[in-house]
Amino acid sequence: MPVNTDAQNTDAKPAAGGRSIDPLLDPWASLRRFTPARIGLGRTGDAPPLGAVLDFQLAHARARDAVHAPLDLEALRADLAGLPLCRVRSQAPDRATYLRRPDLGRRLHPDCRAELPPGMWDAVFVLADGLSATAVQRHAASLLRATLRRLPGWRIAPVVIATQARVALGDEIGEALGASLCAVLIGERPGLSVADSLGVYLTHAPRRGRRDAERNCISNIHRSGGLPPEQAAEKLAWLMTEALRLRLTGTGLKDDQPALPSPAPPVIEG
Amino acid sequence: MGRYHSDFQGERHRFADLREVLAKASPRRSGDELAGLAAESDAQRVAARAVLADLPLTRFLEEPLIPYEADEVTRLIQDTHDAAAFAPLRHLTVGGFRDWLLSYDATPGALAAIAPGLTPEMVAAISKLMRNQDLISVARRCRVVTGFRSTIGLPGRLSTRLQPNHPADDLRGIAAATLDGLLHGAGDAVIGVNPATDSVANGMALLDMLDGLRARHGIPAQSCVLAHVTNTIRMIERGAPVDLVFQSIAGTEAANAGFGVSLSVLREAQEAALSLGRGTVGDNVMYFETGQGAALSADAHHGIDQQTVEARAYAVARAFRPLLVNTVVGFIGPEYLYDGKQIIRAGLEDHFCAKLLGVPMGVDVCYTNHAEADQDDMDTLFTLLGVAGVNFIITVPGADDVMLGYQSGAFHDALYLRSTLGLRAAPEFEEWLERMEMTDRQGRVRALAPQHATMRRLLAEGSDAGEH
Structure with a gap:
């Protein structure tokens, strides 16, 4: 990345034909290996160079698009072909309300209750748009299929696709279905570097009023240096098996699987 | 009950308690709406401000928002309140205090002298009666070093x-x-x-x-x-x-x-x-x-x-x-x-x-x-x-x-x-x-060239970190 310098500074030497220095002379090049931070951007006066400004704007635009893009239901149904599906929504009617009123995103719309067939289900998977439909679109189907392959003989409820959904919406869905376990696959809050990170929240005996401490979470599931969906499936299937055996989730269910790469702390999406 | 009401330009507004007056007087924000505390209309918000403006500052000492027995932050606020620093303000209403803060009498020295006599609730109340420029103008005169x-x-x-x-x-x-x-x-x-x-x-x-x-x-x-x-x-x-x-x-x-x-x-x-x-x-x-x-x-x-x-x-x-x-x-x-x-x-x-x-x-x-x-x-x-x-x-x-x-x-x-x-x-x-020769004659931070001694000395730290 070129380092712009400023003519007002006595020892700045703009390279011939421009204001940037040969990248080989960029003293920050070796330090960038150690951090994804935007170090050594350079300056013109007090301002960062235009290239850095536009890079930042693009990253922010992608993150915002991920927050506001609606889930492409047709594409998701095609990715889930062959699996029985239900479709529900929360009481948040639109994205603007969803962002302002997390309480509404946790409540099932009353019209949707009839969509959920009660049964003796071991588990239900809920695919929830959360704060990044992009994450669900890109990773949920492959994570789901890879997990199902590891759970032979399980009584799995129809897969529930939920929109304008927060994590706790899964409690009401799992309760209506009578499922022992509820796994919510949900889009995490997008950052500037990754806008398609998926999280999974697993809850035993889901019912309204469950607290976050009663869930287990796998976060940072994405293919840009995070936990790839196949590895996440391994971890999720292990957690589900243990949760059903021990009849609990949350702080009582310790994840003693080997440590996995964690490029950023989980952003708990309530 | 009924202690807080206003007949504001032909409309009657009632507020249950001091907390409700403060909440309804707040500029609109999503957190108060989420909590169910926000004003139900813009007119009600202004009416709450009118009620707040007429309250004596002493009311905040008499009516803690959370009971003294139930909350150690309330106890801290009440127990450390400096009555002597508050004495010059004792007679004022919230609105009157707002006027004094914006007056030329509110010098840095005067503001520092009253600070120990103020409680957070008084200060929050005044802020709700202030426009952005008022918040800037008064804060600029407060020195905390x-x-x-x-x-x-x-x-x-x-x-x-x-x-x-x-x-x-x-x-x-x-x-x-x-x-x-x-x-x-x-x-x-x-x-x-x-x-x-x-x-x-x-x-x-x-x-x-x-x-x-x-x-x-x-x-x-x-x-x-x-x-x-x-x-x-x-x-x-x-x-x-x-x-x-x-x-x-x-x-x-x-x-x-x-x-x-x-x-x-x-x-x-x-x-x-x-x-x-x-x-x-x-x-x-x-x-x-x-x-x-x-x-x-x-x-x-x-x-x-x-x-x-x-x-x-x-x-x-x-x-x-x-x-x-x-x-x-x-x-x-x-x-x-x-x-x-x-x-x-x-x-x-x-x-x-x-x-x-x-x-x-x-x-x-x-x-x-x-x-x-x-x-x-x-x-x-x-x-x-x-x-x-x-x-x-x-x-x-x-x-x-x-x-x-x-x-x-x-x-x-x-x-x-x-x-x-x-x-x-x-x-x-x-x-x-x-x-470190990092500033120019105007005191501005220079963009150092890669070969500058300070740049080289500091950047050498980058490759050494973790080895010290």
């Missing part, structure tokens, strides 16, 4: 926290971001890192690295690892070079319990840090962060609006003579502050309330990607806070915090503010920048 190795809050100065976070606490990555900041003239308030992993061993490794860097280059600033206060106490016990003790705090005992702290734990930590005697120009050893929405998100707001309960956190901070306090104004999310307008207003309110109470206030001018805000909103808030005389701002490389996943200030933003508003770094740090 603190010191450790640098002196922060002097008139005409703007300091920065250098926040070199890394998603995996990589020592070389943190060193690289620190050097980038120093070469932009950042770090005179504190070099303060949020650890990705909050453990004692990890915190000590970070402290050793930052303190070594500081000592080798004689940097007149302080370092801080923003671990939980109980971990910092353990680090002190194990001999770590702790300059400042950090903790997130809020305005109720229950919300503080949610953070795992109490006033007694904070007192213990302050005494431990003071026992090290590491400050050179002052002995302010505490660093606190606050933010509107923290109490509601912990379900510990007691029906109080988020701006008033935030002001109560400043009473907690004030009791520990902190070096630095900052609100993380846009960090907590759009369910508390929805958009740029709400974030800007809240940033000005938080700065005003803290300064009026005598708290050395800085602001993390920031937002998340699901808020309706962008860099233009942050530029506006930076500029307004610079005019208002904010003690310090938070700065990270390129405004992108790669660990916490939100946008804060850039090192460049501080350069812009200093140049545009004629502000300077802390005096001790400014001298260091001159010694």
Whole structure:
């Protein structure tokens, strides 16, 4: 990345034909290996160079698009072909309300209750748009299929696709279905570097009023240096098996699987 | 009941209690709507302000928003209230006090003299009757100066926290971001890192690295690892070079319990840090962060609006003579502050309330990607806070915090503010920048060429970090 310098500074030497220095002379090049931070951007006066400004704007635009893009239901149904599906929504009617009123995103719309067939289900998977439909679109189907392959003989409820959904919406869905376990696959809050990170929240005996401490979470599931969906499936299937055996989730269910790469702390999406 | 009502331009409005008057008088924000406390109409909001304006200031001493017996923050506010400092204001209404604050009589000296006589509820109430320019005009006259190795809050100065976070606490990555900041003239308030992993061993490794860097280059600033206060106490016990003790705090005992702290734990930590005697120009050893929405998100707001309960956190901070306090104004999310307008207003309110109470206030001018805000909103808030005389701002490389996943200030933003508003770094740090040949004749931070001696010396630290 070129380092712009400023003519007002006595020892700045703009390279011939421009204001940037040969990248080989960029003293920050070796330090960038150690951090994804935007170090050594350079300056013109007090301002960062235009290239850095536009890079930042693009990253922010992608993150915002991920927050506001609606889930492409047709594409998701095609990715889930062959699996029985239900479709529900929360009481948040639109994205603007969803962002302002997390309480509404946790409540099932009353019209949707009839969509959920009660049964003796071991588990239900809920695919929830959360704060990044992009994450669900890109990773949920492959994570789901890879997990199902590891759970032979399980009584799995129809897969529930939920929109304008927060994590706790899964409690009401799992309760209506009578499922022992509820796994919510949900889009995490997008950052500037990754806008398609998926999280999974697993809850035993889901019912309204469950607290976050009663869930287990796998976060940072994405293919840009995070936990790839196949590895996440391994971890999720292990957690589900243990949760059903021990009849609990949350702080009582310790994840003693080997440590996995964690490029950023989980952003708990309530 | 029925004590609070108004017949305001032909409409009758009733409010159940003091909490409701305060909440309904607040400028619109998503957190109060989420809590079900917000005014039901814009007209009701103005009516509540009219009721508030006519209340005597003494009412806030008579009617605590949370009972004395039920909350140690209320007890702290009542027990430390300075009746002598309050005496000149005793006869005033909230509206009358607003008029006095905006008058030419409210000089820096007069404002400092009344600060111990003010409670957070009084200050929050006044802020609700103020426009943004009023919040700026009064805050600009409040001087709260603190010191450790640098002196922060002097008139005409703007300091920065250098926040070199890394998603995996990589020592070389943190060193690289620190050097980038120093070469932009950042770090005179504190070099303060949020650890990705909050453990004692990890915190000590970070402290050793930052303190070594500081000592080798004689940097007149302080370092801080923003671990939980109980971990910092353990680090002190194990001999770590702790300059400042950090903790997130809020305005109720229950919300503080949610953070795992109490006033007694904070007192213990302050005494431990003071026992090290590491400050050179002052002995302010505490660093606190606050933010509107923290109490509601912990379900510990007691029906109080988020701006008033935030002001109560400043009473907690004030009791520990902190070096630095900052609100993380846009960090907590759009369910508390929805958009740029709400974030800007809240940033000005938080700065005003803290300064009026005598708290050395800085602001993390920031937002998340699901808020309706962008860099233009942050530029506006930076500029307004610079005019208002904010003690310090938070700065990270390129405004992108790669660990916490939100946008804060850039090192460049501080350069812009200093140049545009004629502000300077802390005096001790400014001298260091001159010694390192990092400033030009106008006192501006130069963009050094790669071959400059200071550049080479500092950048050599980057490859060595983790080996010292």
